[in-house]
Amino acid sequence: MRLEKKATVVSSSVATVLILLKLTVGILSGSIAVLASAIDSLLDLTVSLFNYFALHNAEKHPDDKFHFGRAKLEPLAAVIEGTIISLSALFILYEAISKIVHPKAMQHMNESITVMVASFVITGFLVFFLSYVAKKTGNMVIKADALHYKTDIFSNGAVLFALVAIQYTGEYLIDPILGIAIAFYMIYSAIPIVKEGVLMLLDVALPKEDIEKIEEILKNEKEITTYHYLQTREAGSHIFISYHLVFNVSISLYDAHLISDRIEAKIKALFPDKKVHILTHMDPYDDSDINEEEEEW
Template sequence: MAEHNHEELAGNRFFWVTILNVVITIAEFVGGFLSGSLSLISDAFHNLGDSFSIVFSYIASRVSKRRQNARNTFGYKRAEIITAFLNSIVLGVVCLILMIEAAKRISQPEPINGNLMLTIAVIGLVANLLSAYLLNAGSKSNLNMKATYLHILSDALSSIAIIIGGILIDLFNWTLVDPVVTILVAAYIIYEAIPIVRQTFRILMQGAPNIDYEAIKHDLLQLDGVFSVHHVHAWLIDENNIIFSAHVNMHDMKISQVQPIYLEITKILKNKYHICHVTIQAETTRGEDEDIIYDRGNDIP
């Protein structure tokens, strides 16, 4: 019941954040064209992308809750990772396009209505801060939510920069501020998106988590009956769930005697190393001299 209420609350927050972004997008497109501000128009495109990303993020979060089945034996948690990866890539591409357009504006400046630009930017800032507040809680432990939250937070920063630009244009007629602000904000957004792209790409490529394999081997060798550990694999389903498999050399014994050792191994890996799924292959002498990480040719042909 608690999980259902949490999902319902998350759904409500996604809904209101989407509505806010649509309102901001329309306001900034209209205000940008009327004022001649490239930074407002660029932020409107940014917000339009955010609206789509929020919807996709919500769909992905719902899909990720589906239970594993014969088609997806590890479940659907990767749906959020894929969405976070694509959202961050799209955000980076949009920012590069805006930086190119801003560079053109620097060489060919255009007149800008600073008052209108400032008014629309203030409205956008208020709406973005409210959206960021709604998504803040889920962004700390979920890459999908973090990517969406980053979109919203970058919009808030864009609005602040546009406000400053609007003030300078209104007071001093410094129209050059508009494309400069666009470039600075776009560069910052790309800088913030790169770590998410790297982390999600690593997960999608079955990258290993940051765990101490030698410490794991040392701990397992303390168990009675275990004398070697080799051929270890570890990978991430998402940013929170680690899968682990290993070949463990044990003294020759009955399967009924092996089972308690399995339970001890699983307990150590789950409690100390936060591994959620453990697969152990018991062996006697096969591979006992191999390294803990297999590196002798093709591993999984």
């Protein structure tokens, strides 16, 4: 099992434990804050299960229906998760404003505080693990999942702080004010995840520095005359690159293939943690001008 899939299994298991813990104590204590946190954990479980489904299907090999595989499920999952985070933030914002307009007293504070301390610690360990997996694999889905649970750390911490402060001060406005701050932070954090996922779905090119590295390899290859039509795109953990190499008209097809294979190996070495797919067009002369005229038509 891939490390990314193991991470989704771990996050799903943790979310399940937190749901059972918070629901039980929340119902027994009657704490609205803890019950709201339980609903948030239920959302976390739904997202983690969806991420597992996305990663499981994204790694399937190409078939008759999906000739290029299902790699775009990863950015699609990231967009969905970022959207869910934003919607959750809007719900929290709504609840916070409602509490300001209609303040409610809270009961059974000790039980609620105990649950939130446990949730804060467990979620902290989970974020550390997911961040490690995201950094090691560069996977967008795990990166979004880590962000999701990182926002939970802030929300759990804020709820915990609010509960303790309310218990000692009796000031119930602390809870909704912190809720508003968390909501804006969640939206701010979700925007880059959604943006990156949407751009990947639209086949955005690789970053400029990566393209420059590819061009450097092509320019330094003495066995080709020139190159043109360098195109790149990324889909999850897959990178797709295509270009035209111009050879001397007298070169044999065998030698041209050997040179092309050598160039492809150099380019793939630039992305050791990615699955790189390269399409090489071997031209006997520079046909870029001719093809540009045809595209204009």
